Amino acid sequence: MSTPLKDLLRTSDLSKSDIQMLLETAGKFAKKPLQAKKTLAKRTVAIYMTKSSTRTRLASESAVAHLGGTPIFMRADDLQIGRGESIADTAKVISGFCSALIVRTFAQSDVDELGKYASIPVINALTDDDHPTQLLADWLTITERFGKSFKNRKFVYVGDGNNVANAWLIMGATMGAHVVVATPQGKWAPKAAVVNQANEIAKKSGGKIEILTDPKSAAKGASAIYTDVWMSMGDSEADRNEKISALTPFSVTRELMNLTAKDSIFMHCLPAHRGEEVAADVIDGEQSVVWRQAFHRRTTIQSLLYHLTRGELKGNK
Ligand code: CP
Ligand code: NVA
Numbered sequence: 001m002s003t004p005l006k007d008l009l010r011t012s013d014l015s016k017s018d019i020q021m022l023l024e025t026a027g028k029f030a031k032k033p034l035q036a037k038k039t040l041a042k043r044t045v046a047i048y049m050t051k052s053s054t055r056t057r058l059a060s061e062s063a064v065a066h067l068g069g070t071p072i073f074m075r076a077d078d079l080q081i082g083r084g085e086s087i088a089d090t091a092k093v094i095s096g097f098c099s100a101l102i103v104r105t106f107a108q109s110d111v112d113e114l115g116k117y118a119s120i121p122v123i124n125a126l127t128d129d130d131h132p133t134q135l136l137a138d139w140l141t142i143t144e145r146f147g148k149s150f151k152n153r154k155f156v157y158v159g160d161g162n163n164v165a166n167a168w169l170i171m172g173a174t175m176g177a178h179v180v181v182a183t184p185q186g187k188w189a190p191k192a193a194v195v196n197q198a199n200e201i202a203k204k205s206g207g208k209i210e211i212l213t214d215p216k217s218a219a220k221g222a223s224a225i226y227t228d229v230w231m232s233m234g235d236s237e238a239d240r241n242e243k244i245s246a247l248t249p250f251s252v253t254r255e256l257m258n259l260t261a262k263d264s265i266f267m268h269c270l271p272a273h274r275g276e277e278v279a280a281d282v283i284d285g286e287q288s289v290v291w292r293q294a295f296h297r298r299t300t301i302q303s304l305l306y307h308l309t310r311g312e313l314k315g316n317k
Contacts, residue, residue: 005018005314007123008132009115011167012316013315013316015314016176016205017314019136019171022307023139023303033066036068040099044070045100046072046094046098047071048102048104049074050075050104050105050106056134056301059301066298090114091113101114101122104124105127108127121309129166130163130166134269135167136300137296138269138293138296141267141289142224142267150176155180156181157181158182158218160183160188160228160229163232164269170198172207173201179207180209181210181212182218183213188243219260222259223265227252227278230244251278254285264287266287270290
């Protein structure tokens with residue numbers, strides 16, 4: 001028997017059957033949040049963040065509490081890591097106290113290193129390159145709306161080719177869906193390595209990846225339009241003006257939504273900037289599912305903690 005998946009370091013760590021199981025359990029936690037309230041009884045989960053968070057922090061702390069455990073929230077300044085203690089030593093020490101570590105930081109390599117040295121499950125709660133827990137909430141929202149068959153549906157991300165765009169490509173490819181990412185050409189397009197990886201996954205899953213530079217042709221007939229902030233945490237302020245003018249044609253307006261399928265939804269991981277990446281009448285309008293996505297951050301992180309700590313995910317290896 002193969003060894004179970006220990007960590008969720010990257011969206012690409014998950015197999016389609018892992019995702020399906022996670023979403024199914026999350027659906028149950030949506031209806032009955034306390035149905036597994038002894039899973040982490042008398043245990044602790046470390047949550048370490050070096051970037052801001054509203055949803056992921058609230059969702060993670062609530063998820064741990066609903067599983068009967070106690071979250072321990074820490075910023076870099078609270079730990080000796082802020083004074084130069086190594087990632088490896090920190091990982092080993094946290095493993096001696098806690099049953100899992102949820103981490104949000106800049107470099108993906110730091111999360112990978114925590115995973116390498118921790119004996120407990122490590123969960124990526126956002127890096128510069130990826131946002132796997134967000135995509136679980138997003139795909140639960142998508143399946144609630146459209147069911148489990150994605151045939152003849154196209155799921156479109158428009159805007160900055162950032163961490164969320166990367167995760168959108170990988171998760172959609174894994175699910176065997178037709179996913180599109182439309183960004184400006186060049187600097188703010190998704191990296192070739194991510195696009196290649198998504199294409200490799202899609203080849204096996206029956207999915208389809210399209211990388212476009214025209215938001216209108218991307219939006220045509222889409223079942224979902226997803227966008228994210230134009231300036232992510234850690235982005236260089238020196239790029240702001242150039243980036244915003246490159247991204248302005250990718251703003252999700254009512255006109256863009258009018259090109260989509262009749263039953264289409266608008267998605268955003270939040271936080272949002274109305275008047276920049278999305279118009280207020282879109283995000284606050286009838287097609288918007290952003291509050292459902294935010295709600296499912298807790299149900300999916302709860303499901304992830306439940307299955308990871310029980311060694312029930314298979315992974316892709
Ligand atoms: N969507 C998301 O990750 O939100 P926070 O940055 O508030 O956690
Ligand atoms: N791309 C954004 C997502 C925030 C949830 C960022 O990294 O800041």
